[in-house]
Amino acid sequence: MLQVERLNVAYGALQVIWDVSLAVREGEIVALIGSNGAGKTTLLRTISGLIKPLFGTIRFLGEDITSLPPHDICRRGVIQVPEGRALFPRMRVIENLELGAYLPEARAQRHETLERVYRLFPRLKERWRQDAGTLSGGEQQMVAIGRALMARPKLLMLDEPSLGLAPVLVETMMDVLTQLNAEGMTILLVSQEVHQALAIAHRAYVIENGHIVRSGTSHELRDDDAIRSAYLGL
Ligand SMILES: Nc1ncnc2c1ncn2[C@@H]1O[C@H](COP(=O)(O)OP(=O)(O)O)[C@@H](O)[C@H]1O
Ligand SMILES: [Mg+2]
Numbered sequence: 001m002l003q004v005e006r007l008n009v010a011y012g013a014l015q016v017i018w019d020v021s022l023a024v025r026e027g028e029i030v031a032l033i034g035s036n037g038a039g040k041t042t043l044l045r046t047i048s049g050l051i052k053p054l055f056g057t058i059r060f061l062g063e064d065i066t067s068l069p070p071h072d073i074c075r076r077g078v079i080q081v082p083e084g085r086a087l088f089p090r091m092r093v094i095e096n097l098e099l100g101a102y103l104p105e106a107r108a109q110r111h112e113t114l115e116r117v118y119r120l121f122p123r124l125k126e127r128w129r130q131d132a133g134t135l136s137g138g139e140q141q142m143v144a145i146g147r148a149l150m151a152r153p154k155l156l157m158l159d160e161p162s163l164g165l166a167p168v169l170v171e172t173m174m175d176v177l178t179q180l181n182a183e184g185m186t187i188l189l190v191s192q193e194v195h196q197a198l199a200i201a202h203r204a205y206v207i208e209n210g211h212i213v214r215s216g217t218s219h220e221l222r223d224d225d226a227i228r229s230a231y232l233g234l
Pocket of ligand 2: 159
């Protein structure tokens with residue numbers, strides 16, 4: 001579904017992504033794991049079209065999307081839940097959710113999609129009229145994911161959805177992603193919660209200083225001594 005080939009990205013003179021190649025197949029959960037500053041957010045933002053690479057190609061459903069503007073990439077079904085959620089705190093939950101359905105096709109289906117979001121996150125149905133800024137961190141993350149779902153993604157990319165959440169909420173979040181995937185959603189998950197990410201992902205890539213240093217099935221990576229000591233504290 002998604003094919004990234006030899007991607008190189010720089011901020012001015014500072015190159016932070018080096019020859020990164022990765023793939024996500026339809027129906028998979030793929031995790032991208034790496035410590036702070038490794039280049040995970042930069043990679044997601046480049047796939048979304050928010051940063052233009054130096055070179056390399058990004059293909060989605062067989063088409064080259066490398067030089068397309070972000071709205072065009074969204075329209076094709078590549079939707080990102082940004083790091084830090086980026087909600088509108090003074091707007092209601094329902095208004096934040098509906099912002100996700102701004103493209104014509106998503107707009108036409110917004111009532112059904114909203115029901116689906118409420119089924120996944122009953123808490124949001126209870127709090128639909130509350131200002132998003134008054135919700136707990138976990139609830140705000142639910143709104144951010146709900147808003148992305150309102151755009152009817154084919155590929156859902158999440159940037160550290162469990163950052164700063166209590167362990168029980170991290171688990172809830174991972175359960176939701178597993179459920180979405182079981183319903184057919186393809187997911188690219190960026191996470192520092194390596195244990196949890198490997199527990200739900202089919203495959204994973206490890207990024208260090210802008211280089212992919214390991215990749216494999218979650219099972220293989222859990223058994224990898226270097227991964228165990230660097231990321232799993234074993
Ligand atoms: N807007 C920016 N301008 C310059 N350097 C940046 C910018 N954003 C990120 N970086 C640098 O790029 C590298 C990768 O950052 P980032 O993609 O945010 O990593 P991660 O998401 O894995 O923590 C870091 O060294 C970071 O300091
Ligand atoms: Mg980041």
